Amino acid sequence: MSVSLAGAATVWFDATARDLPWREPGTTPWGVLVSEIMLQQTPVSRVTPVWLAWLERWPTPSAMAHDPDQPAAAIRMWGRLGYPRRALRLHQCAVAAVERHDGEIPDDLDALLALPGVGSYTARAVAAFAFGQRHPVVDTNVRRFVARAVGGKAEAGPATTQRDLDAVEELLPTNPADAARASAAFMELGAVVCVARSPRCAACPVATTCAWRRAGSPPADVPGQRTQTYAGTDRQVRGLLMAVLRDAEGPVPPARLDVVWPDAVQRHRALASLLTDGLVVSDGNRYALPGTPSGTQ
DNA sequence: GAAACGTGGCA
DNA sequence: TTGCCAAGTTT
Incomplete structure (x- = not known):
């Protein structure tokens, strides 16, 4: 039965x-991992173009880990996929692969689970789809x-x-x-x-x-x-702040961020959480994506 | 275990 | 127009 x-x-x-690009023969475990993390809570139609661009620029974990523009470049490439902490964690996965697994995505379930942003679903998906294991x-x-x-x-x-x-x-x-x-x-x-x-x-x-x-x-x-309403939440404010920093060439003064949301208390709370997450860095004056060239750390 | 965490399309 | 929904993870 x-x-x-x-x-x-x-x-x-x-x-x-469906003919999805990450199902093509020859897709590497890194390509599978990138697809799985991008697809978390995110529709296929929005993932596809970002996945193609990501793999073209960073075809291996080593390419991503050694890119001097990281992790700002990863956050920018992530674009508007949502939950940008995933971009940060994907970069951390690349670094971990280089430091702990000779630049390869591990095929062991426990080693996969130890990677940042990889939980029960993603670890088993990579083990099954990239390595043909039975999970x-x-x-x-x-x-x-x-x-x-x-x-x-x-x-x-x-x-x-x-x-x-x-x-x-x-x-x-x-x-x-x-x-x-x-x-x-x-x-x-x-x-x-x-x-x-x-x-x-x-x-x-x-x-x-x-x-x-x-x-x-x-x-x-x-x-x-019932689902939580999005409008007016800290999540929306975080998204607005990140959009400013993604589109900026380098560090921006606070005034550039002040205009995105009128409530200063909520705006500061959202910015503080982004700093805590490591999605934003500051020198106490200006704000930037982490690792932005000529930026502040 | 609940809550936080983005974004956009569709009915 | 509003609410539901989309290959989850972390704290």
């Missing part, structure tokens, strides 16, 4: 998967797909727990390469067919065996928790 689920998903995947790869797509196809529920639970890993592990074929492909297939199904709103069950390769369909597609039993 479980083999047929993975089998059907894999057959469908082989026939209809359950559980992201929001997989949790939703398994919740429906196996659990018979409209939505997955709130968190990625050990139970999620165990449930997905049971679905994987024994052969490592097949298991990795099945994980990619589960993710792809969740991303393009078994989507959160208005799933396209008519196009689903497992619709006839789907537990949720067989149960009559019952609605979610618990109302989803």
